[in-house]
Amino acid sequence: MVIVSPEAKDKLxxxxxxxxxKDLALRVYVKPGGCSGFSxxxxxxEPKANDQQYDIDGLKVVIDPFSAQHLEGAEIGxxxxxxxGGFTITNPNAPASxxxxxxxxxxxxxxEAPKKAAGGCGSGxxxxxx
Numbered sequence: 001m002v003i004v005s006p007e008a009k010d011k012l013x014x015x016x017x018x019x020x021x022k023d024l025a026l027r028v029y030v031k032p033g034g035c036s037g038f039s040x041x042x043x044x045x046e047p048k049a050n051d052q053q054y055d056i057d058g059l060k061v062v063i064d065p066f067s068a069q070h071l072e073g074a075e076i077g078x079x080x081x082x083x084x085g086g087f088t089i090t091n092p093n094a095p096a097s098x099x100x101x102x103x104x105x106x107x108x109x110x111x112e113a114p115k116k117a118a119g120g121c122g123s124g125x126x127x128x129x130x
Contacts, residue, residue: 002028002063002071004056008078008087013059019044025053025060028076028089029067038070040089 004012012026027045030038047053051062063071074091 001052001054001073002056002061003073003075004059004061005075005077007080008076009057009059011078011085011087012076016044016059023047025062027051027062027064028071028074029064030070040091042076042087042089 016024016026023046024044025047027041027043029041031041033039045062047060047062048064051064052068054061054063070093071091072093074089074093077088077090079085079088
């Protein structure tokens with residue numbers, strides 16, 4: 001399960017309310033690519049039959065089985081900065097921070113003690129992973 005900070009939850013619920021469809025949820029995923037092996041992604045999407053589905057204080061979150069193994073315990077946050085805000089993902093499963101930009105710091109989990117790594121995105125949201 002992922003953790004969603006109160007600030008990120010508010011921004012995400014705001015985005016969902018702006019949609020004309022009520023069947024959408026926040027999809028969080030990883031995909032191959034980026035400088036560390038995987039990239040983060042987030043977007044509004046319909047739940048699929050094999051997704052893990054969560055209700056986090058009224059926010060519907062879905063994660064596909066492949067991504068779930070890499071995102072367990074990851075925290076979605078939101079930073080509001082003068083140059084623009086954006087969502088961040090802090091992943092305790094990432095073995096090291098590579099310093100890469102926009103959500104591309106999600107190396108695959110290894111069998112050593114996990115270290116924190118954060119991958120964040122600018123005002124374009126985390127759909128910019130890659």
